[in-house]
Structure formats: C-alpha cells, structure tokens
Amino acid sequence: MSEILSSLTEKFPDSITNTKVQRKTRIWVTVKIDVLIDVCEYLKNKQDFNHLSSVVGVDYKDRFEVVYHLWSYSKKRQLSLKVPLEKENPKVKTVTKIWRSANWHERETAELFGITFEEHPYPKHLLLADDFEGYPLRKDFKLVEKPWFDKNDASEKQKTD
Amino acid sequence: MEYLLSLLVYLSNPWVKGLVGGIGLALAIAGSIVLLLWVERKFIGRLQHRYGPNRVGKFGILQLVVDGIKLLTKEDIIPDAADKTVFKLAPIIGFAIAFLPFLAIPFSETMIVSDLNVGILFILAVSSMAVVPTLMAGWSPNNKYNLLGGMRAAALMISYEVPMGLAIIGVVMLTDSMSMVEIVKAQEKIWFIFPQALGFVVFVVAAFMEAARLPFDLPEAESEIVQGWTTEFSGMKFAMLLFAEYIHSILASLLIVILFLGGWHGPILPAPIWILIKTFIVMLILMWMRATVPRVRIDQLLNVGWKVLIPLAMINIAFTGTARVILG
Amino acid sequence: MMPLRKFEYEEIGEGRLVINLGPQHPSTHGVLRLIAELDGERVKKVLPIIGYLHRGFEKIAENRNYPMIVPLTDRLDYLSAMSNNMVYCQAIEELMNIKISERTEYIRVIVLELQRIASHLASVGFFGNDVGVTFTAMMYTFRERELIINLFETLSGARLTYNYIRIGGLREDLPKGFENNVLQSIDIIEKKVDEYEEFFSENEIFRRRTQGIGVLKLKDAINLGATGPVLRGSGLKSDVRVTDPYTIYDRFDWDIITEKKGDCFARYNIWINEIRQSISIVRQALNGLPKGEINVKIPRVIKPEPGEVYSKIESPRGELAMNVISDGTPKPYRLKIRSPAFCNLSLLPTISEEGLIADLIATLGSIDPVFGEVDR
Numbered sequence: 111m112s113e114i115l116s117s118l119t120e121k122f123p124d125s126i127t128n129t130k131v132q133r134k135t136r137i138w139v140t141v142k143i144d145v146l147i148d149v150c151e152y153l154k155n156k157q158d159f160n161h162l163s164s165v166v167g168v169d170y171k172d173r174f175e176v177v178y179h180l181w182s183y184s185k186k187r188q189l190s191l192k193v194p195l196e197k198e199n200p201k202v203k204t205v206t207k208i209w210r211s212a213n214w215h216e217r218e219t220a221e222l223f224g225i226t227f228e229e230h231p232y233p234k235h236l237l238l239a240d241d242f243e244g245y246p247l248r249k250d251f252k253l254v255e256k257p258w259f260d261k262n263d264a265s266e267k268q269k270t271d
Numbered sequence: 272m273e274y275l276l277s278l279l280v281y282l283s284n285p286w287v288k289g290l291v292g293g294i295g296l297a298l299a300i301a302g303s304i305v306l307l308l309w310v311e312r313k314f315i316g317r318l319q320h321r322y323g324p325n326r327v328g329k330f331g332i333l334q335l336v337v338d339g340i341k342l343l344t345k346e347d348i349i350p351d352a353a354d355k356t357v358f359k360l361a362p363i364i365g366f367a368i369a370f371l372p373f374l375a376i377p378f379s380e381t382m383i384v385s386d387l388n389v390g391i392l393f394i395l396a397v398s399s400m401a402v403v404p405t406l407m408a409g410w411s412p413n414n415k416y417n418l419l420g421g422m423r424a425a426a427l428m429i430s431y432e433v434p435m436g437l438a439i440i441g442v443v444m445l446t447d448s449m450s451m452v453e454i455v456k457a458q459e460k461i462w463f464i465f466p467q468a469l470g471f472v473v474f475v476v477a478a479f480m481e482a483a484r485l486p487f488d489l490p491e492a493e494s495e496i497v498q499g500w501t502t503e504f505s506g507m508k509f510a511m512l513l514f515a516e517y518i519h520s521i522l523a524s525l526l527i528v529i530l531f532l533g534g535w536h537g538p539i540l541p542a543p544i545w546i547l548i549k550t551f552i553v554m555l556i557l558m559w560m561r562a563t564v565p566r567v568r569i570d571q572l573l574n575v576g577w578k579v580l581i582p583l584a585m586i587n588i589a590f591t592g593t594a595r596v597i598l599g
Numbered sequence: 600m601m602p603l604r605k606f607e608y609e610e611i612g613e614g615r616l617v618i619n620l621g622p623q624h625p626s627t628h629g630v631l632r633l634i635a636e637l638d639g640e641r642v643k644k645v646l647p648i649i650g651y652l653h654r655g656f657e658k659i660a661e662n663r664n665y666p667m668i669v670p671l672t673d674r675l676d677y678l679s680a681m682s683n684n685m686v687y688c689q690a691i692e693e694l695m696n697i698k699i700s701e702r703t704e705y706i707r708v709i710v711l712e713l714q715r716i717a718s719h720l721a722s723v724g725f726f727g728n729d730v731g732v733t734f735t736a737m738m739y740t741f742r743e744r745e746l747i748i749n750l751f752e753t754l755s756g757a758r759l760t761y762n763y764i765r766i767g768g769l770r771e772d773l774p775k776g777f778e779n780n781v782l783q784s785i786d787i788i789e790k791k792v793d794e795y796e797e798f799f800s801e802n803e804i805f806r807r808r809t810q811g812i813g814v815l816k817l818k819d820a821i822n823l824g825a826t827g828p829v830l831r832g833s834g835l836k837s838d839v840r841v842t843d844p845y846t847i848y849d850r851f852d853w854d855i856i857t858e859k860k861g862d863c864f865a866r867y868n869i870w871i872n873e874i875r876q877s878i879s880i881v882r883q884a885l886n887g888l889p890k891g892e893i894n895v896k897i898p899r900v901i902k903p904e905p906g907e908v909y910s911k912i913e914s915p916r917g918e919l920a921m922n923v924i925s926d927g928t929p930k931p932y933r934l935k936i937r938s939p940a941f942c943n944l945s946l947l948p949t950i951s952e953e954g955l956i957a958d959l960i961a962t963l964g965s966i967d968p969v970f971g972e973v974d975r
Contacts, residue, residue: 133693135843136909160821163911164937166922179909179922179937183821183835186842190909211824214945222657237650237974246658253658319738415618419640419956485731486804565804566731568957569640 114157114187115139122149128192140192143202149191150178150208158182159189162205165215167223169249174200174225200225222247285385289374292384296373304517305335311558318562345506350412353503357411362504362511365404369518371397376525377451379535379542390451391439391530395432398481398522401515402428405490405500408512412503420500423569424483424490430576431480437584438474441467441591442530455534462533466594469587471531473580478527480576482520485561489569524553615643618956622651628725628963629970631944640955645948652974660934665691665901666766668934673760675936676972678721681714681751682914683972684764689845690910690923691766694903702891703768704847709781709884710754710763711912712877716788717747718915719870719877722967723795726867729964730808736798743791746784753777766901768894778885785878796871809863813950813962816861823949824942827917828869829966833861839913851883863965902929916940916967938972 128140153159159180166177174195204227205212216227217236224245316323324331372394377383409421446457464471480487490500528549535542620633630651636644672683720740727736755763820833838855840848856872858865903925911920917939924933943966951959
C-alpha cells in the first residue's frame with residue numbers, strides 16, 4: 111500500500127500535493143494537471159492499474175476537480191486521482207488513449223460540467239439533448255422548471271381558431 | 272326438393288363446378304382461418320403458461336371477429352413517399368394468389384374442383400408466385416424495415432422452392448402420375464412417409480419455410496426489424512397480408528398430409544373428415560414449434576436450404592429410382 | 600418551441616444502408632436508440648444514443664437530505680432495487696462510521712442474493728425474447744420471479760421499488776414465517792433452473808444463435824471497463840464480493856463463475872450458474888441467521904463529517920459504485936453513481952462489428968442493459 115504511494119512520490123516529486131489512505135485499500139492522491147498523462151501512464155503500465163472505474167467531476171467554490179478512480183485487478187487496490195482545474199475555462203487532456211472506458215465517462219462529465227477534454231475522439235452530448243444550453247451539474251445552475259410554452263402564445267392561438 | 276337435387280347434375284359442367292367449387296372453397300377457407308387462428312392463440316397461450324383470449328365470447332371465440340372489425344375500422348395510412356399503386360396492389364395480389372392452389376387439392380376422390388393431371392406441378396407453380404406480392408410489399412412503402420424484411424422473404428422463398436420440388440419428384444416416382452387424386456390413391460396400402468422417409472424430412476423443412484413460421488419466420492422477425500415486410504401496412508391491408516401468410520401455412524400442412532400422410536385414407540370416418548383431422552394435427556405441430564423454438568439467422572437458413580436439403584433430396588431421388596428399377 | 604433532436608452522421612460508405620433501431624423497439628430492453636450502418640445485412644458501424652431516460656438524479660440528490668435519497672436510489676436499476684439501496688447505505692455508513700448489527704448483515708445478504716436471482720431470471724427471459732423465442736421463455740422465468748417478488752412484497756410492501764435497506768439498518772424485521780417461505784421458494788427455483796438450462800442449452804438453434812456471437816476478448820474487456828458477467832464471461836475471475844469484500848460475504852462458501860469464450864452463450868451460462876450459487880448462499884445465510892436488533896442508534900439528523908467515500912458492490916449487472924462527497928451539511932455535496940450497464944453498453948460498437956442485425960440484437964440482450972441506471 112504505502113509502497114505504491116512512495117514509488118509515486120519518488121517518480122513525481124513536486125506534483126503530488128495531497129495524499130490520504132483510507133481503510134487500507136483506498137488511496138486518494140491529488141496531482142497537478144501538467145503531469146496527469148504521465149502519472150496515468152505510469153500507473154497503468156508500471157503499477158498495473160488497468161481498470162478505470164469512473165471519472166467524476168466536482169464543482170467546488172474556487173475550482174473544478176476531476177477525479178479518476180482506478181482499480182488494479184492484480185493488486186486489489188484502488189487509487190483515486192484528483193486533478194484540480196481552474197474555474198474559468200476548465201480544460202484537461204483526455205485519457206482515452208490509456209483506458210478506452212474513459213470515452214463515455216468523459217463525454218458525460220464534459221456535458222454536465224462544461225469541462226473540455228482535449229483530443230477526445232467524439233465530444234458530443236451523451237445524456238442531454240444535442241441543443242441543451244447550460245451545464246446542469248454546476249452549482250450555479252438552478253433547477254427551476256423552465257416553461258416550455260409561453261402562456262401568451264397559447265391564448266393568442268385560441269383567439270385565431 | 273327434387274328440383275334442387277336435379278340441379279346437382281349441372282355440377283358435371285366444368286364451368287359450374289369451377290364457380291361453385293371456387294366460391295365454396297373460398298368461404299370454407301376463410302371460415303377455417305378464423306377457427307384456426309383462435310385455436311392458435313389459445314394453444315400458444317396455454318404453452319406459455321397463460322390463458323389466451325378468454326373475455327370476448329365464451330372461451331374467447333369471438334376474439335377473431337372483434338379483431339377483424341378492429342382492423343377494418345382502422346385508418347388506412349399510405350406513406351407519402353411510397354409507390355402508391357404497388358402499395359395498394361400488394362395485399363390484394365397476395366391474398367388472391369394464396370387461394371389459387373386450393374383449386375387442385377382433393378378432399379376426397381370426387382371432391383375436387385379441378386382434377387388436373389399435372390396437379391402437383393400446378394400447385395407448386397402457383398404457390399411460388401407468392402414471391403411477387405411479398406417483394407411488392409417489401410419495396411413499395413419506401414421504408415428500410417420493409418425492405419430488409421422483403422429481401423429476407425425473397426431469399427427465403429427462393430431457397431425452399433428447389434428442395435420442395437425435388438422432394439415431390441420422389442413421390443411422383445412412386446406414383447407414376449402427377450395427378451393429386453392418383454397420388455392419394457397410391458397410398459392405399461402404405462403411406463408414403465415410410466418408403467420416402469428422407470423425402471418426408473426434406474419436404475417438411477421446406478414446407479415450414481414456405482409457411483414462414485418459426486423457426487423460419489425471418490421476414491417478420493419481431494424483435495429485430497419491428498414488423499418486417501408488413502411494417503407500413505395498417506388496417507385491412509395488414510389483415511389481408513396476414514391472412515395470406517396463414518393460408519400459405521394451411522396449404523403447406525395440406526400438402527404434407529396429401530403427399531406423405533395418406534390423404535383421405537382411414538378406417539371408419541368418411542374421407543373429407545380424415546383429411547381435416549390430419550391437417551389439423553399437422554397445424555397443431557406447427558403452432559407448437561412456434562411457441563418453443565428460437566429463430567434461425569438468415570445465413571444459417573440459406574445454408575440449410577441450399578447446402579443440406581438439396582443433397583438430401585438428391586440422395587432420396589437416387590435411392591427411390593434404384594429401388595423402383597430393382598423391385599419393379 | 601422545443602426543436603427536434605438533430606443528429607449528424609459521419610461519412611456513409613458506398614452502397615450502405617443507415618437504419619435506425621429507434622427508441623421504441625420491440626426488443627424490450629428500454630429506450631435505446633441504435634444507428635446502424637449496414638452493408639446488406641452486415642453491420643459495419645453502430646452508434647448507440649442514450650439519454651432518453653435521463654432524470655437528473657445526481658442534481659436532485661444535491662437538494663435532498665441523506666435519508667430522503669434512499670427511495671430515489673430504488674429507481675436507478677429498477678430490476679434490482681435492493682442493490683442500489685445497499686450501495687448508498689453502505690457509503691453513508693462508511694462516511695459516518697456506523698457499525699450495523701449482525702442480524703442486519705445477514706438479512707441484507709439474504710435479500711441481496713434473492714434480488715440477484717430475480718434479476719438473472721429476468722435477464723434470461725429477455726435474452727430468450729431477443730433470440731426469437733416469442734415470450735415463452737419469458738413467461739416461464741417470470742413465473743419463478745413472481746415467487747421472489749411476492750416474498751419482497753411481504754417484506755417491504757412494494758413489488759419493484761423496495762426502499763427496504765436504510766441507513767443504519769433495515770425498514771423492519773422479517774415477518775413471521777419468512778424463512779420457511781424463502782426455503783420453499785428456492786427449492787422450487789432450483790428445480791426450475793435445471794429445466795431452463797435444458798430448454799436453452801440443449802436447443803441446437805439457440806446454440807447456433809449464441810455461440811461465437813459477440814465475442815469479447817479479455818484485453819478489450821478490461822480496457823473498455825466491462826464488469827460483471829460480461830467480464831467474467833471473457834475469462835477474468837473477479838467479483839467485487841471477493842476482491843473488495845463488503846458485509847459478510849467472506850463467511851460463506853461459494854464459487855465465482857467464469858467462462859472462457861466471451862460470447863453470448865458464455866454470458867448466459869454465467870447467469871444460470873450464478874442463480875445456483877446465490878441459492879446456496881441464501882441457504883447458508885438462513886442457517887446462520889442470528890437473533891437481535893435490526894437498527895442501531897444513529898443521530899437524528901444525519902450530518903457526516905466533511906470527506907469522501909467510494910463504496911462498491913456487485914450488483915447483478917456488474918460493479919455498482921457510489922462516490923459521495925459531503926461537506927458537513929445534511930445534504931450531500933456531490934453524489935456520483937457508477938453504473939455497470941453504462942460501461943457495458945459502451946462496448947456494444949466494438950463487439951458487434953462484422954455481425955448481422957440478428958447478432959446485434961442478441962449481443963445487446965446478453966449485455967443486459969437496464970436504462971434506469973444507464974441514463975440515471
């Protein structure tokens with residue numbers, strides 16, 4: 111457990127900002143965005159974290175965050191990589207070339223939060239309609255029911271009938 | 272009363288016989304469709320651990336009548352981009368062609384509308400005309416599901432023609448005649464299922480393909496291409512196409528009975544009743560298969576039709592021929 | 600005025616047909632739209648379009664208190680509602696460090712395994728539908744599933760969305776005679792599962808429709824994030840109940856079912872055999888069921904410390920996980936559900952190339968998506 115952490119901190123000395131070990135099988139690591147691809151490749155090829163469970167987007171007050179949950183079938187350990195992004199124009203490189211399962215997860219996070227995943231092979235909307243405006247899961251998106259017809263329209267139509 | 276009986280002599284006139292027999296046959300077949308469809312729905316329902324229709328009329332007998340009324344009163348939608356003439360013609364032609372082969376089928380030694388001496392060839396030729404309305408129904412609505420279903424149906428129908436004909440040749444070899452009455456008469460001593468076992472197997476598989484019944488019901492594979500080749504048809508057009516297919520399956524079972532299962536021969540009951548009983552049993556087996564067996568894929572079906580059935584039928588012909596020559 | 604949903608398709612090759620297996624389809628799996636590019640009957644490319652059942656679960660959950668979310672989780676994977684309740688309650692219990700009682704653990708295991716049997720019976724029935732047996736197999740397997748659903752109705756009052764597993768325990772204790780009913784029902788199911796195996800596996804047409812179809816190699820399976828029967832059908836012996844154990848599964852004696860070939864037949868075999876393993880687990884759990892209290896004392900208002908947790912269970916479809924981030928208030932800050940059907944469905948374009956349309960439908964049936972959890 112700690113050997114994974116120690117080898118990681120050795121390889122990328124000043125990019126790991128925060129680590130936590132929970133319950134012996136869960137590691138939480140915060141990395142900086144510029145070494146993300148290298149860390150992911152290292153984790154997949156050298157440390158055998160071959161299963162990307164999910165990609166989660168979180169909207170904090172001062173930053174966005176993308177969390178990658180990785181699982182290793184051989185070591186039976188989970189490692190969660192947290193990557194903080196800036197609030198204004200959140201951009202991060204896609205990891206689809208490393209784990210193909212990231213394809214749909216990143217599409218969903220992109221459409222719900224407005225995070226751009228660069229070089230994604232098919233960045234279209236997945237769950238929302240193609241012409242949906244806004245980013246629903248951001249904290250400033252209010253769940254107000256938008257009226258889908260205007261009351262004045264309806265009464266005018268009734269007058270002409 | 273004597274006046275009515277004296278009119279019977281007119282029946283020897285082939286024109287009158289054809290007219291009266293044709294109309295009577297059409298009504299009888301239409302009536303039997305209603306009855307058989309009811310039996311099918313109840314039987315398949317029971318096989319699937321449910322009741323089948325039981326609300327309309329006692330035991331749900333009037334269900335078919337009610338369904339017919341529903342289909343009659345539905346709106347007749349013709350798609351905008353469809354080929355309108357062909358679209359309207361396809362069900363009519365299909366329905367009409369389905370009735371034609373029955374003109375040469377004997378229900379007893381004398382109850383036959385027209386005893387052609389090439390009876391079996393006539394039946395085969397007319398029933399293979401059924402490809403045309405199927406293709407018309409597949410092409411005209413300008414819809415991809417229809418097209419896929421129609422192409423599958425065309426492939427299916429072409430691949431059963433040859434094995435069916437080859438299996439019939441075996442029967443004709445044993446009878447020395449193509450007349451339907453002669454074929455049944457020749458089965459007095461022994462039903463043709465025994466000397467022609469291989470031909471029987473080939474013919475039964477080919478007949479199932481003709482009837483487009485599970486396991487071969489690709490043209491209207493429900494879970495894959497919505498309703499297959501009848502997708503865009505609604506209302507009475509759909510009813511006519513459905514009935515045309517059902518009449519094909521009745522024809523297939525009748526042919527199995529006449530060619531291999533002894534026709535009207537049987538101990539006590541009069542001849543037409545035996546044919547009806549045997550046809551009914553064969554149709555029950557068709558319905559049984561529909562409830563139990565999964566569907567074959569199109570390329571597996573073509574495999575069976577061309578690579579398996581034709582060699583088997585050829586072996587059957589060779590065997591029958593040599594047996595005939597040796598045993599006289 | 601809401602505009603219609605437009606969709607642009609990329610370059611279509613020569614002589615190809617683009618067909619739309621639309622959201623309403625007799626294939627009974629739910630609202631999925633597949634755009635398939637065909638060459639005759641061969642499928643060249645498939646594009647799944649989902650989102651027709653998107654209800655914004657994660658956004659709604661951010662406005663509700665923690666106990667109010669439990670009935671919402673029922674509606675995610677509606678064919679196995681107990682698993683969804685379990686993953687959520689397990690996450691909150693881990694966040695708040697609640698230790699639940701022994702009797703609750705045993706009852707949770709019994710209920711989860713019964714749910715697995717019911718869900719696999721439904722999957723086998725729907726798979727038969729897709730292959731072409733018009734509704735016969737479905738009627739038989741649903742007859743057995745009714746036994747389990749009636750049991751659940753005596754437990755919780757509902758047939759499909761149970762809301763039974765709650766934070767810190769269960770809704771209420773087992774009713775009188777429940778253990779005997781369970782034992783009787785699973786005796787019947789055990790015999791019937793042999794019948795179903797005979798009905799399907801010894802049917803030549805079924806074998807030809809499913810063997811060698813939709814083959815998924817192991818490397819692709821792991822890379823594409825497949826879990827559950829899809830992954831075990833390709834050869835990897837991995838089950839969350841064993842590799843990342845939760846509750847008391849390590850006290851029971853059972854096998855992980857694996858198959859090597861990775862085709863539809865292998866996945867169907869896994870369903871049938873997992874039903875048998877679940878029956879054995881339920882029997883062992885009923886044997887060792889202790890007496891005691893169901894619910895433990897938890898605070899009146901559930902306000903976890905700020906932190907996050909990622910809890911996983913093995914639902915009938917694969918690895919179901921929930922990521923809960925809390926910030927000290929009675930409402931969660933972020934709730935993310937990782938649903939197995941979502942990840943398994945993203946495999947569909949890869950494994951259905953170069954097959955026929957009939958194979959596409961059979962493969963979709965063997966992946967077994969439930970759209971409540973794909974779209975959330």
